[in-house]
Amino acid sequence: LPMTTTSPNAASRTRHVDIAIIGSGFSGLGAAIKLKKLGSYSFVVLERGADVGGTWRDNTYPGAACDVPSQLYSFSFARNPEWSRSFSQQPEIQKYIRSVAEKSDVLDHHVFGCDVNSAQWDTAAQQWHLDTTHGRFTARFVVSGVGALCEPALPNIAGINDFEGELFHSARWDHTADLTGKRVAIIGTGASAIQIVPAIADKAGTLDVYQRTAPWILPRLDRPYTRFERFAFKHIPGVQRLARTAIYASRETQVIGLAKAPKLMLGLQALAKGMIRAQIRNPELRKKVTPDFRIGCKRMLISNAYYPALDRANVDLITDGIAEVRGKSIVTADGTEREIDALIVATGFHVTDSPMFAGITGKDGRTLAEVFNDTGMQGYKGTTVAGFPNMFFLVGPNTGLGHTSIVLMIESQLNYVIDALKKIKSNNIATFDVLPEVQNEYNAILQKQLSDTVWMTGGCASWYLDKHGNNTTLWPGFTFTFRRMLKQFDTQAYAITVMSDHTD
Numbered sequence: 001l002p003m004t005t006t007s008p009n010a011a012s013r014t015r016h017v018d019i020a021i022i023g024s025g026f027s028g029l030g031a032a033i034k035l036k037k038l039g040s041y042s043f044v045v046l047e048r049g050a051d052v053g054g055t056w057r058d059n060t061y062p063g064a065a066c067d068v069p070s071q072l073y074s075f076s077f078a079r080n081p082e083w084s085r086s087f088s089q090q091p092e093i094q095k096y097i098r099s100v101a102e103k104s105d106v107l108d109h110h111v112f113g114c115d116v117n118s119a120q121w122d123t124a125a126q127q128w129h130l131d132t133t134h135g136r137f138t139a140r141f142v143v144s145g146v147g148a149l150c151e152p153a154l155p156n157i158a159g160i161n162d163f164e165g166e167l168f169h170s171a172r173w174d175h176t177a178d179l180t181g182k183r184v185a186i187i188g189t190g191a192s193a194i195q196i197v198p199a200i201a202d203k204a205g206t207l208d209v210y211q212r213t214a215p216w217i218l219p220r221l222d223r224p225y226t227r228f229e230r231f232a233f234k235h236i237p238g239v240q241r242l243a244r245t246a247i248y249a250s251r252e253t254q255v256i257g258l259a260k261a262p263k264l265m266l267g268l269q270a271l272a273k274g275m276i277r278a279q280i281r282n283p284e285l286r287k288k289v290t291p292d293f294r295i296g297c298k299r300m301l302i303s304n305a306y307y308p309a310l311d312r313a314n315v316d317l318i319t320d321g322i323a324e325v326r327g328k329s330i331v332t333a334d335g336t337e338r339e340i341d342a343l344i345v346a347t348g349f350h351v352t353d354s355p356m357f358a359g360i361t362g363k364d365g366r367t368l369a370e371v372f373n374d375t376g377m378q379g380y381k382g383t384t385v386a387g388f389p390n391m392f393f394l395v396g397p398n399t400g401l402g403h404t405s406i407v408l409m410i411e412s413q414l415n416y417v418i419d420a421l422k423k424i425k426s427n428n429i430a431t432f433d434v435l436p437e438v439q440n441e442y443n444a445i446l447q448k449q450l451s452d453t454v455w456m457t458g459g460c461a462s463w464y465l466d467k468h469g470n471n472t473t474l475w476p477g478f479t480f481t482f483r484r485m486l487k488q489f490d491t492q493a494y495a496i497t498v499m500s501d502h503t504d
């Protein structure tokens with residue numbers, strides 16, 4: 001991969017671009033591709049990693065795979081006829097993202113290994129200042145493509161920092177650690193953990209799984225594509241599009257159960273209970289893995305291998321709360337101490353409280369962290385935030401999905417960004433900032449729609465909710481409704497300033 005290297009004086013240089021994109025996962029890369037096609041703006045992609053791919057570059061834990069069908073997990077403008085399975089594994093997704101980046105010829109716009117320390121809006125100069133590990137950049141517009149699942153959350157457990165064995169987060173897997181025959185513990189039973197547990201259960205000597213809340217798990221309908229299917233996707237016109245459309249439609253209907261009629265989810269809940277009965281013999285273990293909230297309230301997980309792994313003789317599911325971590329052991333609230341050699345924390349990500357929010361300062365000198373601390377993680381149409389002019393947030397507030405592909409949402413947001421940039425050019429716009437009253441009204445309607453959903457009424461605590469108890473992460477409607485809403489940049493929702501003649 002081409003990589004911009006840091007020259008000795010890079011840190012003291014300031015580069016100006018029209019648009020700075022932060023991050024090169026699906027969203028940042030998608031933005032780069034669309035901007036390249038648009039052609040009218042100079043842009044740079046500031047990526048802290050050494051490669052494109054974002055969460056799919058970072059999450060390399062054993063068993064890492066996607067729980068959205070492969071056919072939906074690609075850009076609509078770069079469909080991948082090469083998928084080998086109906087649900088792709090991490091290496092294949094990462095390979096796909098890299099190949100799209102190469103084919104789209106955007107890699108030479110990237111600065112890899114470039115951490116953005118801060119972004120500050122300069123009202124007088126009508127531009128953003130970005131302070132990075134590769135020097136300073138100024139940009140008229142910023143597109144944040146950092147994603148929601150990029151900052152690992154470490155559990156705040158007494159003594160964990162003094163643990164003497166191997167310790168790492170699921171999203172920062174230490175591939176030098178050999179778990180063979182070791183006494184291993186994993187904290188968490190979310191989407192990451194339930195993939196890791198079966199993948200390492202036979203390698204570890206013993207595996208202690210620390211569960212705080214049992215998740216609902218459904219069958220994973222994964223299988224390798226047949227040779228005929230792979231041939232058809234590649235060579236018979238329309239076949240892949242048809243497959244994609246069918247999967248899209250079936251996924252889209254799930255939102256009716258999640259957001260509009262939670263009772264419809266009871267069938268799925270019965271199916272999940274059936275899985276527990278079929279896959280676990282031990283009645284005590286069955287009880288422990290049966291959730292006490294309604295299905296869908298937290299993300300529904302899919303696995304055929306997790307319950308059988310828990311049922312193994314060398315695997316223990318521990319449901320007593322963790323009191324502390326000692327040099328080489330974990331002590332639970334009941335006083336039991338279990339010795340371990342390695343500790344994996346699969347405890348998720350900072351989503352509504354990302355540390356990055358503290359580094360972005362808007363027009364009133366307030367950081368995004370301060371603003372979100374007051375209002376919760378609110379935005380307008382998931383893509384702009386009042387007080388942060390000329391900035392687009394891809395995968396921003398209330399754009400997450402529990403049931404289908406986030407790439408669908410990203411592409412809708414990219415339509416909005418590109419339409420905005422076209423209007424900015426043709427109307428000579430210098431700055432745009434969403435009107436606070438418009439944003440407030442948008443969020444009031446959104447929260448009302450969310451209030452009856454299973455995410456709010458299902459009786460669970462989840463990372464979908466912020467500290468105010470609002471759901472600021474999920475989009476409660478159909479993805480096509482979101483797409484329609486973001487088709488055009490609605491200039492009237494924004495406070496606009498126009499370029500003065502001398503700055504034009």
Ligand code: N01
Binds near residue numbers: 066
């Ligand atoms: O993280 P999570 P994840 N003490 O936040 C527990 C996507 N994803 O990395 O439920 C003890 O879901 C926590 O317990 P509780 C997907 O969107 C997709 O697994 O909060 N336990 C929970 O069990 C997913 O939703 C795929 O009570 C603690 C777990 O840790 C998102 O990423 C694969 C704790 C965290 O679960 C995040 O998934 C992987 C503590 N202090 C990820 N803190 C696929 O496509 C947290 N926990 C398949």
